[in-house]
Amino acid sequence: MGKDKLRKFAEVSTFANVVQLEDGKSYQGKWASEFFKNDNPVILELACGKGEYTVNLAKQFPNINFLGIDYKGNRIWRGAKTALEEGITNVGFLRIQIETILEHFAAGEIAEIWITFPDPQPQESREKKRLTNPTFLTKYKLLLVENGIMHLKTDNDGFYAYTIEQIEALSLPKHKETIDLYKSDLVDEVLSIKTYYERKYLAENKNINYVQWSF
Template identity: 65%
Template sequence: MGKDKLRRFAEIETFANVYQLDQAKPLKGKWAEQHFKNSNPVVLELACGKGEYSVNLARMFPDKNFIGIDYKGNRIWRGAKTGLEEGISNVAFLRIQIDHILDYFAKGEIAEIWITFPDPQPQDKREKKRLTFPAFLNRYKEILADGGSVHLKTDNDGLYAYTCAKVDELGLVCKRKTDALYASEFVDEVLSIKTHYEKIYLKSDKNINYIEFAFA
């Protein structure tokens, strides 16, 4: 492991806006009250990487709380450090495997979920690792409040098509979808937030796919 990664791992141990593994379990059902010290809605960004969406959403919506989730601490270091440096008190980060999300959030605790440019896991044998595989969707359904949406932004056409198919197969409610986000009527200041990876894809003229869906 490189020196920068080691330094970042050491730093996030001291960050008040970062929780790691079992450290966060006592907050289940109590994130708004105990960490954010308010009663505002809690929104998750899954596979958050450097946390660009979490940080930017927190800037835009001070009346909501945001938690970026990723397993790679050297990535979430960037978003967490920005949050601390700018005094953005309504953003936090959680370093866990998303498979275990039910250990950290209670039924109906989450208002909304964003999945931003996750690993598409394109090989058939890795289908169960896709963040819109039915087993993951069942977990999201458990923690989402009634009417809460899941948003997926991806450059991967295969993952987008797979997700659209699962939404249809499972009888979920598709609210919006497009395979050309920036040419669609849906684009706004929220959907225009660009992650590190999205900027790379756009430079290559890659289309950006987007779907918003909810559980019936």
């Protein structure tokens, strides 16, 4: 591992807005009251990477709590450091494997879930790793409040088509959908937030897919 990654891993362990398994802390059922110290809704971003979406959502909605989840501490470091430097108190990060998400949240604790540009895991043998496969969807349903909203943004047409198939197979209500977000009438201040990867994909003239649904 490079020296820069080691430095970030060491530094992120000191950040008050980051929770890691090795901390031995559990906020299950108490994220708003004990971690954020308020009674505002909690929204997750899964596979948040550098946390760009998490941080920018927190800036737009100061009365909502945002929590980015990823396993790679050197990525989380960027978003967590930005939040600390800018004094953004309604954002935090949790370093876990998303497969274990039910161990860290209570049923009905989450208001919304965002999935932004995840690894599409295109190989058929890796379907179980896709963040919108039926196993993951079952977990999200347990975490969300009644009628809680799911969001997916992705440049990968295959992954988007797969997700739509899962949503329709479960007869879940879709509220918004497009295969080319920036040529649609859906773009607003929230959907126009761009991560590093999204800016890269747009520069390559890739279309951005988006779907919003609930359980």
